[in-house]
Amino acid sequence: MYEDLKAEAARRKKAFDEDPAPKVHIGMATCGIAAGALETKAAFEQVLAERGISARIHTVGCRGHCYAEPVVIIDHPDSGFPPILYPEVTPGKATMLAKLFLEQGDPRMEHILGAMVENEMIPSVMEFPRFNRETRIVMEKCGLIDPEDIYDYIAAGGYGAFANALENPPELLIHIVKESGLRGRGGAGFPTGKKWAAARNTSGDEKIIICNADEGDPGAYMDRTLLESNPHQVLEGMLICALAVGASRGILYVRAEYPLAVRILRRAIEEARKARLLGKEILGTSFSFDIEIFEGSGAFVCGEETALIRSIEGYRGMPRQRPPYPVTSGLYGKPTVINNVKTFANVPAIIERGAGWFKGIGTEKSPGTAIFSIVGDVIHPGLVEIPMGVTLRTLIFDICGGIPNKKKFKAVQIGGPSGGCLSEAFLDTPIDFDTLSQAGAMMGSGGMVVMDEDSCMVDVSRYFLDFTQKESCGKCTFCRIGTYHLLVALEQLTEGKGETIDVGALKALSEDIQAGSLCGLGKTAPNPVLTSLKHFPEDYEAHIVEKRCPGMTCRPLIAYYIDLEKCARGCDVCEGCCPVDAVFTTPNRKKGIDQSLCVKCGECMTACPPEYKAVIKVSPPHLAPVIERPAQPPKRDAS
Numbered sequence: 001m002y003e004d005l006k007a008e009a010a011r012r013k014k015a016f017d018e019d020p021a022p023k024v025h026i027g028m029a030t031c032g033i034a035a036g037a038l039e040t041k042a043a044f045e046q047v048l049a050e051r052g053i054s055a056r057i058h059t060v061g062c063r064g065h066c067y068a069e070p071v072v073i074i075d076h077p078d079s080g081f082p083p084i085l086y087p088e089v090t091p092g093k094a095t096m097l098a099k100l101f102l103e104q105g106d107p108r109m110e111h112i113l114g115a116m117v118e119n120e121m122i123p124s125v126m127e128f129p130r131f132n133r134e135t136r137i138v139m140e141k142c143g144l145i146d147p148e149d150i151y152d153y154i155a156a157g158g159y160g161a162f163a164n165a166l167e168n169p170p171e172l173l174i175h176i177v178k179e180s181g182l183r184g185r186g187g188a189g190f191p192t193g194k195k196w197a198a199a200r201n202t203s204g205d206e207k208i209i210i211c212n213a214d215e216g217d218p219g220a221y222m223d224r225t226l227l228e229s230n231p232h233q234v235l236e237g238m239l240i241c242a243l244a245v246g247a248s249r250g251i252l253y254v255r256a257e258y259p260l261a262v263r264i265l266r267r268a269i270e271e272a273r274k275a276r277l278l279g280k281e282i283l284g285t286s287f288s289f290d291i292e293i294f295e296g297s298g299a300f301v302c303g304e305e306t307a308l309i310r311s312i313e314g315y316r317g318m319p320r321q322r323p324p325y326p327v328t329s330g331l332y333g334k335p336t337v338i339n340n341v342k343t344f345a346n347v348p349a350i351i352e353r354g355a356g357w358f359k360g361i362g363t364e365k366s367p368g369t370a371i372f373s374i375v376g377d378v379i380h381p382g383l384v385e386i387p388m389g390v391t392l393r394t395l396i397f398d399i400c401g402g403i404p405n406k407k408k409f410k411a412v413q414i415g416g417p418s419g420g421c422l423s424e425a426f427l428d429t430p431i432d433f434d435t436l437s438q439a440g441a442m443m444g445s446g447g448m449v450v451m452d453e454d455s456c457m458v459d460v461s462r463y464f465l466d467f468t469q470k471e472s473c474g475k476c477t478f479c480r481i482g483t484y485h486l487l488v489a490l491e492q493l494t495e496g497k498g499e500t501i502d503v504g505a506l507k508a509l510s511e512d513i514q515a516g517s518l519c520g521l522g523k524t525a526p527n528p529v530l531t532s533l534k535h536f537p538e539d540y541e542a543h544i545v546e547k548r549c550p551g552m553t554c555r556p557l558i559a560y561y562i563d564l565e566k567c568a569r570g571c572d573v574c575e576g577c578c579p580v581d582a583v584f585t586t587p588n589r590k591k592g593i594d595q596s597l598c599v600k601c602g603e604c605m606t607a608c609p610p611e612y613k614a615v616i617k618v619s620p621p622h623l624a625p626v627i628e629r630p631a632q633p634p635k636r637d638a639s
Contacts, residue, residue, distance in 0.1 A: 001283040002163040005275055009154035021054040022076040022102050025083075027069060027143060029062035029228040030221075030260050031382075035069035036090065043091035047098040055102050061229020063143030064134075066382035068113060071143075072097070079105050085113045133399050135361060137369050138345040139385045142229035147264050150271040153232040159277060161348040162239045166285055173244040174200060177347065179355035181367040186212055186303070186340030187415070187444045188520070189366070189433040192347075195337060199245040199327040202335040207247040209238050209289075210331065210338045212308060213254040213261070216300040217416030218467060219375040220447030223341040225383055226371075227254070227261040230345075231268040235291065237344030239277070240351055242289045245337055250291035253308055257298055265293055300471035303445075304519045305330075305338040307473065318473045319519035340445065342371060362388030366432035370446065376413075377452035379404045386431070393427040396450055407452040411536070415444025417464040418524030420531035421457060440531045442524065456551030457536040458543050461528040462490040468525040478516030482509060483525050490529070493543040494554040496620070503540055507533055548620045555600045559621035562591045562604075566614035574604035574615060584629050592627035 016023075026032070026041050041057065048055055065071050068087030074097065075083040084107055086097065093111065100106045136142075145152035153159070165173055178193025199207060211234060215223040227234065238250050254262055269291055272278040280288045294312055302308045302317040309331050311317040330336025346368060350358045359367045366388040372395065375381045379401030386395060392412060396402065403409050411421045420441030422429070429435055433443050451460065469483040486509055492498050510526030517523045533540060542548045549557040562574070562583075567590040574591055575583040582597035583604055591614075593604070605615040618624055 001276060002159065005151075005154055005159070005277075009151040012151050013155040016056070016058075019056060020077065021056050022074060022078070023056050023058050024102075025058045025060050025073040025075070025143075026089075027062055027071045028059045029225055030258075031062055031066040031225070032069045032071065033260070035088075037070040039091050040070045040072065040089050040094045043094040044098055047095045048102075051099065051103060053098060053102050055098070059146055059148075060144060061142050061147050062225045062383065064139065064383035064385075065113070065380070067380050068382075074101060074107075076101060076105075076107075079107065081107055086111055087113045133394075134385050135369050135387045136385045137349050137361075138226065138233070138342055138371055139229075139383065140349075141233065142226065145230065147229050147231055148267050150232060150268070150275060153230070157352070158232050158348075159236055161352040162236050162243075162277070163283065165240050165243055165351055166283065166287065170200060170244045170246065173240060173351065176351060176355050177244070180350045180358040181355075181365075182343065182346055182350060182358065183366065183368075183433060184340055185342035185346070185371075185445070187442065189443060192339065192343055195327055195339070196241060196244050198325075199247075199335050199337045202328050204335045206249065206334050207242075207245055208331050208334055208336045209242050209245070209247045209250040210305075210308070210312075210336060211238055211250070211252045211341060211344055212303065212305065212338055213252060213258075213341050214296050214303045214308060215255060215258075215341075215445060216298070216303055216471070217445055217447040218464075219373060219449050220416055220445055221373050222371045222383060222446045224255075224258050224261050225373075226341055226345055227258070228264055231261075231265050232272070233345045233348060234341055235268060235272055235278070237339075237347035238291060239282075239289060240347050241337060241339065241344065243287060245335075247337065248289055250289060251312065251331075252291060252293045253296055253302075253312065254293060255298060256295040262293060262295060269293070299473070300468075301473045301519070301521050304521060307519070308338065309336065316473070318475050319521075321518065342446070363430065363432050365434055370431060370443065372446045372448045374400050374448050374450065376448075376450040377403055377407070377455070378450040388432045389430045391428050391430055392422070395431065395448075396427070400450075403450070403452050405452075407454065409450070410453050410455050411451045411457060411460070411532075413449040413451070413460065413464070413528065414447075415442035415524075415527070416447040417467045418442070418521065418527055419444050419447070420527045421460065421535065422531065423535040425535070440527070440534065442527070454551050454553065456494075456549050456553040457532040457539040458490060458493050459549070459551070459553050461532045462487065462494055464528040465490060465525065468521060472521065472525075476517045476519075476522050478513045479518075479522030479525065482513040482516070483522070486510065486513065486526065486529060493540070494549070495556040496543070496547040496554075498544045501544060503533060503537070503544070546620065550619075552617055552619045554619075557621065558600055558617055558619045559595060559624035560598060560600060560602065560604060560615055560617055561593055561595075561624035561627070563614050563616055564588075564590050564592075564627075566612050567591050568609070568612050568614070571609065571612070573607045573609065577603045577607040579603065586627065587630060592629065593624075594629050595621070595624065595626070 072086045072089040182192040183189040299317045302311045304319045306320045307317040326336040362368045371385045472479045474480045569589045582594045608615045
């Protein structure tokens with residue numbers, strides 16, 4: 001039966017490829033839609049219809065260039081050019097490309113991504129630095145196929161690994177996954193094959209597979225993008241796992257805050273059922289397995305597997321003591337395998353290409369690739385899939401373009417809110433599970449926040465601890481109360497009230513929270529504090545001793561003033577943009593700032609014309625000179 005699906009997919013692909021009409025591939029994942037991809041698609045449709053241009057619009061997922069959305073790739077065979085990638089395609093630019101390129105053959109080289117055109121030779125999509133430095137396994141098909149068309153996936157080889165797995169004993173599948181060295185991509189890095197083997201060897205009348213898509217880290221969106229761009233690869237990984245461990249039921253636990261991912265998943269599951277890839281007697285065999293979607297309620301702690309299980313069972317998501325582990329007693333007491341989205345997405349390629357192939361990528365103890373969502377102070381933020389072992393320097397500077405505005409690198413936060421803050425001294429650190437742990441950080445689920453020289457590490461620690469403290473389920477005293485007191489101390493530092501705060505006490509409290517907490521949330525919540533204390537002690541000293549913020553981001557510790565020598569007479573830009581009327585005009589028609597009213601929003605500095613740069617930001621606040629505000633004349637009596 002799979003051969004019939006494969007033949008139908010090949011027929012459709014041949015018809016699509018042999019159609020002489022140009023193809024317009026538009027990224028329609030959340031990042032693209034947020035940037036205006038729906039309007040871009042509508043603009044293409046309108047101009048094609050109005051001018052009678054023959055072209056086919058093909059909606060795809062995210063290619064990882066999130067900074068450049070909406071991203072459009074135009075494949076115009078008659079032009080003689082390779083497929084061309086265009087960034088930031090607004091409706092106006094879509095109209096222009098349709099008229100000048102699709103209709104007249106002019107590719108408008110100045111609009112190509114990065115304007116990377118040498119000697120009028122246009123590079124192919126895969127020749128761009130972002131792609132040719134990556135090794136894509138999980139994201140291999142992302143941005144190439146329509147996530148809402150199962151035949152697109154099958155035509156690209158999809159479900160072939162599962163079809164082959166049906167012809168092999170379950171023990172062989174587990175052996176291949178074990179030999180590959182695949183480790184869980186949800187953060188803990190536990191050997192996947194070992195978990196599957198334990199579930200296989202556990203007796204039970206029903207076994208359950210759960211895909212953990214409860215992605216809650218600030219700045220992390222890898223799982224969401226995969227589900228929106230290539231959901232069938234995740235479903236195929238779950239099918240292979242079910243076949244290996246003997247499960248008949250699968251659950252996709254997805255955050256309700258991911259409506260597009262949920263909609264696409266529902267369609268993918270329905271398509272798989274129609275193709276007899278899910279349900280009873282799959283592909284005419286005796287194997288039966290089905291998948292349902294469970295929408296989580298947004299609790300970060302439900303990313304922990306035992307809390308996730310409690311949530312599905314209808315209880316408040318709170319972790320429990322282990323053992324027993326879910327593989328022996330999980331959902332409703334039944335043997336349950338829980339893996340992350342990226343873990344399942346790796347499985348089809350491993351089964352298809354072999355354990356040796358996978359082990360040949362990455363490092364000995366961390367084989368394969370890692371997907372990171374790079375955000376923050378970096379020129380090209382987005383999704384990147386790299387082999388394990390690539391250094392932080394290569395990832396941040398060579399692949400993602402480095403720090404914008406010619407500023408210096410200061411730190412990188414790896415592993416989400418529970419990860420560690422690493423300094424410039426760690427830029428040559430290889431990215432893998434063990435090396436990052438030794439450095440005081442963690443792989444986590446793949447979130448990475450890059451920070452430049454203007455970042456305040458005390459405030460960064462406060463921000464992440466504020467998140468984890470609010471997300472604590474409250475079960476453990478150390479997590480519930482310890483993180484609160486740690487957060488209060490950090491807030492006092494950012495407000496210039498840290499006279500009595502002892503850095504040693506912060507470290508001791510952090511270590512106590514780690515030791516006394518039950519689950520990973522509490523054990524890792526103090527990581528940003530501990531690593532920033534270790535690698536950026538000067539930031540803490542400045543806040544405690546000098547009442548100064550080196551990054552000038554803590555509002556209570558900064559002030560704005562206007563340099564009267566630079567201020568232009570009669571320019572009212574800063575006064576007009578101030579939301580609290582703190583900016584006033586002096587007797588000589590220049591401007592001043594009333595420090596008693598200023599809320600330190602920085603709008604005056606942003607609005608000040610660059611040729612003047614008259615607004616100055618200083619820390620501590622007392623460095624701002626005091627300029628008396630002229631007394632307001634009394635109002636006239638209207639009578």
